[in-house]
Amino acid sequence: MPSPAGLGNSSHAPIAVRLTGGESRAYPIMAQAGLLSQLGHACRQLGALGTKVLILTDTNLQNRYLSQVQDSLQQAGFEVTSLVLDAGERSKSLDQAQGVYQTLIQQGFTRKDTLLGLGGGVIGDLSGFCASTYHRGMALIHVPTTLVAQVDSAIGGKTAVNLGQIKNMVGTFYQPKAVFTDTDTLNSLPPREFVAGMAEVIKYGLIETSCDGQTGFFEWLEAHASDLQAGLPAMIHRCAAIKAAVVMADELETRGLRFFLNLGHTFGHAYETLSEYGILHGEAVAIGMRLAVRLSVALGLVDATLLQRLDALYQQVGLSAIVQNAPRFPATEVLAVMKHDKKNQDGGIKLILPHQTIGQVIVRDDIPDAAILSILSNETSP
Ligand SMILES: NC(=O)c1ccc[n+]([C@@H]2O[C@H](COP(=O)([O-])OP(=O)(O)OC[C@H]3O[C@@H](n4cnc5c(N)ncnc54)[C@H](O)[C@@H]3O)[C@@H](O)[C@H]2O)c1
Numbered sequence: 001m002p003s004p005a006g007l008g009n010s011s012h013a014p015i016a017v018r019l020t021g022g023e024s025r026a027y028p029i030m031a032q033a034g035l036l037s038q039l040g041h042a043c044r045q046l047g048a049l050g051t052k053v054l055i056l057t058d059t060n061l062q063n064r065y066l067s068q069v070q071d072s073l074q075q076a077g078f079e080v081t082s083l084v085l086d087a088g089e090r091s092k093s094l095d096q097a098q099g100v101y102q103t104l105i106q107q108g109f110t111r112k113d114t115l116l117g118l119g120g121g122v123i124g125d126l127s128g129f130c131a132s133t134y135h136r137g138m139a140l141i142h143v144p145t146t147l148v149a150q151v152d153s154a155i156g157g158k159t160a161v162n163l164g165q166i167k168n169m170v171g172t173f174y175q176p177k178a179v180f181t182d183t184d185t186l187n188s189l190p191p192r193e194f195v196a197g198m199a200e201v202i203k204y205g206l207i208e209t210s211c212d213g214q215t216g217f218f219e220w221l222e223a224h225a226s227d228l229q230a231g232l233p234a235m236i237h238r239c240a241a242i243k244a245a246v247v248m249a250d251e252l253e254t255r256g257l258r259f260f261l262n263l264g265h266t267f268g269h270a271y272e273t274l275s276e277y278g279i280l281h282g283e284a285v286a287i288g289m290r291l292a293v294r295l296s297v298a299l300g301l302v303d304a305t306l307l308q309r310l311d312a313l314y315q316q317v318g319l320s321a322i323v324q325n326a327p328r329f330p331a332t333e334v335l336a337v338m339k340h341d342k343k344n345q346d347g348g349i350k351l352i353l354p355h356q357t358i359g360q361v362i363v364r365d366d367i368p369d370a371a372i373l374s375i376l377s378n379e380t381s382p
């Protein structure tokens with residue numbers, strides 16, 4: 001089968017992220033197996049990272065990758081210290097940010113020095129937030145280690161901390177100097193986290209044409225999903241390229257393009273909220289994306305074969321069980337939560353829906369409640 005753009009031999013080439021504001025804001029995203037051992041060299045080549053690096057990581061990464069990253073940076077001549085936080089969402093807080101600032105101050109970090117986030121989205125969002133605010137902005141490197149972080153959270157410059165129960169309440173837009181992804185780190189990721197991350201990967205297959213005009217990623221996933229190991233770097237590279245294209249066109253979420261990344265998320269967030277975060281974000285996205293596809297089919301926006309193909313792909317990657325065992329909530333409750341989604345304007349629920357061919361989506365805010373309720377009240381049927 002044809003290799004979609006970005007999934008051939010060029011998959012190791014760095015993705016160049018170019019943003020308005022000139023060359024000084026351009027940065028590379030690299031995704032390849034074994035990159036951690038070359039991290040120091042890769043950082044050195046970037047230049048402009050100062051002399052000191054603080055590695056921010058969590059307890060699950062500490063014994064696995066910290067010393068390797070530390071050694072690689074030291075060999076490249078950096079003065080390296082590290083700060084290890086408890087793993088989990090609770091570390092994405094202002095309290096922990098304060099601890100990071102204190103460490104930076106104690107170690108004499110200036111704005112020219114570097115904060116390096118080694119971890120999943122929690123560490124990435126927190127290190128981005130701290131780097132963007134310490135001395136009004138210091139150098140930042142992302143080294144994402146979960147599938148979610150490698151294909152999504154490390155790319156795009158959104159940073160955040162939670163405020164009590166309110167997720168991502170305080171944050172900034174702040175771009176790193178580079179994103180260095182070692183796909184080998186996924187070998188130690190708990191399977192549940194990997195499978196949940198595949199929901200975001202499949203999402204890119206359903207939105208790619210609307211994002212960068214290309215086709216074929218969904219088909220590539222169908223062909224490779226049952227044995228992903230060899231194709232991981234290519235898969236992650238393609239997802240990162242799609243997200244980078246969207247971010248380059250709509251860095252600050254003012255032009256609507258970034259909104260396409262929310263396919264399945266309005267439904268999904270309602271499930272996340274009602275389950276009181278008892279399911280992982282990616283699991284909620286998998287549930288939500290299937291509901292969005294079913295709604296599109298019901299509205300005649302796409303052919304019913306898309307749902308069959310999505311189900312077959314979910315089966316291959318392990319997401320079917322997630323959908324089948326999804327928590328059940330009354331349709332009216334799910335709809336009520338969806339109506340409160342912060343992305344809505346003028347009262348209508350704003351939805352991204354697959355449209356016409358695989359890879360294409362449209363934004364609709366005029367879908368009648370009755371159509372949404374009908375999909376929600378019949379959750380497992382096609
Ligand atoms: N900034 C953005 O654009 C953006 C986008 C999506 C999600 N997010 C945020 O990302 C966070 C979720 O990220 P996540 O799913 O990566 O969760 P996470 O960072 O909590 O990581 C999940 C778990 O995996 C562990 N882990 C990480 N890498 C590992 C590895 N290689 N081996 C073994 N264990 C490993 C972590 O310690 C943690 O226990 C949320 O806070 C969400 O709001 C941000």
Ligand SMILES: [Zn+2]
Binds near residue numbers: 285
């Ligand atoms: Zn998401």
